[in-house]
Amino acid sequence: MNIEVIKEFVMQNWLVIVVALIILFFVLNVVKTVLKWAIAIIIIAALLIYSGISIDQIKQTVTDVQSSTMDTLKKEATSMMLKEASKATYTKGQDGAFTITSPNVDIKGRTNSDKVDVTLRGISLGEWKVDNETIRTFVKQAQENGTAPAS
Template structure:
């Protein structure tokens, strides 16, 4: 979605947008029931349809933003793994599973599995497939724990 298109749309349709916003605020302030939200949704949908934005375009933008956010978080977590590898502690749970804890990261997995659950700064970020960085992080955590206990 091009910002120039939005600017041009706003220049050409500013009066319609202002009227719609005024009607929206009046509806939200006067009507105090479910009807209020139904009217608000209709007004917003009317503006979107009038502007020529399709639901597919909105879905594409949301999908793109979501993918970029996930990629950014994953990159940040992998960088944090390299920085915090010396502080990571490995705990074997006895049932074949393990957990690794560092100040900003937590990994949980099972020996022989090709996936680990990653928590970054207290927020679960999903199951990730093993890669060289994660394997190196696990090995470093094992070595840290072994040298701390020995």
């Protein structure tokens, strides 16, 4: 979305926006049911559609934000693995499953699998391939730290 397009739209349609905001304010203060949120969503959607912003643009923006957030979380998890490798504990299950736990990062996987599940501070970051050097180093260091008893 171009900021100039938004500025131009606001300058050309300021009266429509003000009327919509007044109606929205009235609806939110007077109507006391779930209906008020439905009306509010309809008013906001109408303004967005009227402004020329398409649903595809909104979806693309949400996708971009989501992708950027996941990239940031993955970088943070990688950084935490490097910092916390010496504090990691390795727990091996009887069925070939293992869990590596450190203060902020948890990894779960299977012994002969090329993928592991990574969790950063309780937020799942999905499956990662073990071909990542940081993950291999983290796993190796956790194994060297000692194996915790299986629970």
